[in-house]
Amino acid sequence: xxxxxxxxxxxxxxxxxxxxxxxxxxxxxxxxxxxxxxxxxxxxxxxxxxxxxxxxxxxxxxxxxxxxxxxxxxxxxxxxxxxxxxxxxxxxxxxxxxxxxxxxxxxxxxxxxxxxxxxxxxxxxxxxxxxxxxxxxxxxxxxxxxxxxxxxxxxxxxxxxxxxxxxxxxxxxxxxxxxxxxxxxx
Numbered sequence: 492x493x494x495x496x497x498x499x500x501x502x503x504x505x506x507x508x509x510x511x512x513x514x515x516x517x518x519x520x521x522x523x524x525x526x527x528x529x530x531x532x533x534x535x536x537x538x539x540x541x542x543x544x545x546x547x548x549x550x551x552x553x554x555x556x557x558x559x560x561x562x563x564x565x566x567x568x569x570x571x572x573x574x575x576x577x578x579x580x581x582x583x584x585x586x587x588x589x590x591x592x593x594x595x596x597x598x599x600x601x602x603x604x605x606x607x608x609x610x611x612x613x614x615x616x617x618x619x620x621x622x623x624x625x626x627x628x629x630x631x632x633x634x635x636x637x638x639x640x641x642x643x644x645x646x647x648x649x650x651x652x653x654x655x656x657x658x659x660x661x662x663x664x665x666x667x668x669x670x671x672x673x674x675x676x677x
Contacts (some may be wrong), residue, residue: 500614519557519639519669523599530624530673532601532636540625546677552585552602552621553673557595557639560668564592567639568661570654573624575633576615583654584610584635585621589646612652624675631676638670650653 524530525667535548555569568588578580585602589610601607602621612619626633644664 493633495669501574501607506510515559517557517559517561517667517669519555519637519671521553521555521637521671521673523554524673526671529607530588534623535675536623536625538625540627542627544624544628544677548623548624548625549579550621550623552597552623554599554601555637555639555671556592557641557669560592560595560641563643564641564666565644566590566592566644567594568642568657569597569637569639570657571621571635572654573633573635575625575631575671576626583615583662586652586654586657588612588648588652588657591646609646610648610650612654614655617633626675626677628677632674633676635675636670636672637669640668641666 516654526650532547533549533551534553536546537548537550537628540546567590570583570588571585573582573584587602587607587609591608597607602611604611604620613619614622616622624633624635640661642661642664643666648660
């Protein structure tokens with residue numbers, strides 16, 4: 492089973508087992524698009540993609556916001572991951588962490604290195620900060636899972652972590668997580 496279908500099945504089972512979301516649930520959203528919508532071109536990569544075609548974007552990280560962090564939250568982490576990328580092995584587009592507990596949003600473009608009051612980790616291409624989507628033309632839609640983690644850790648994690656390193660460091664420290672998905676079709 493491909494990784495996307497497996498992830499979808501797990502999320503669906505968790506949703507069925509979880510109580511219905513209430514107004515005070517920890518939730519992420521974006522003022523620029525709804526969960527499941529196509530992502531605006533602003534967020535796409537601004538150069539040539541792996542298929543040697545221009546992606547036509549501005550490489551701006553999307554604005555994201557979250558509400559109702561759980562009690563005991565000492566910091567937040569953000570990850571944008573495309574489970575459809577690299578033929579189903581996935582592509583990490585943004586790793587951000589050490590977001591202070593009072594910060595409940597990131598603004599448009601705040602994923603650029605040095606732009607935000609948090610730590611940018613390494614994305615798939617070995618650079619710090621956000622790198623916009625640019626799936627090969629003609630593939631089925633890619634799904635960009637944007638997840639915020641509420642953590643019981645103070646914002647003191649080391650710089651330059653990859654997604655895998657971050658998730659390992661967060662083991663047993665995630666109080667809650669919330670995700671939204673943006674899609675890209677080229």
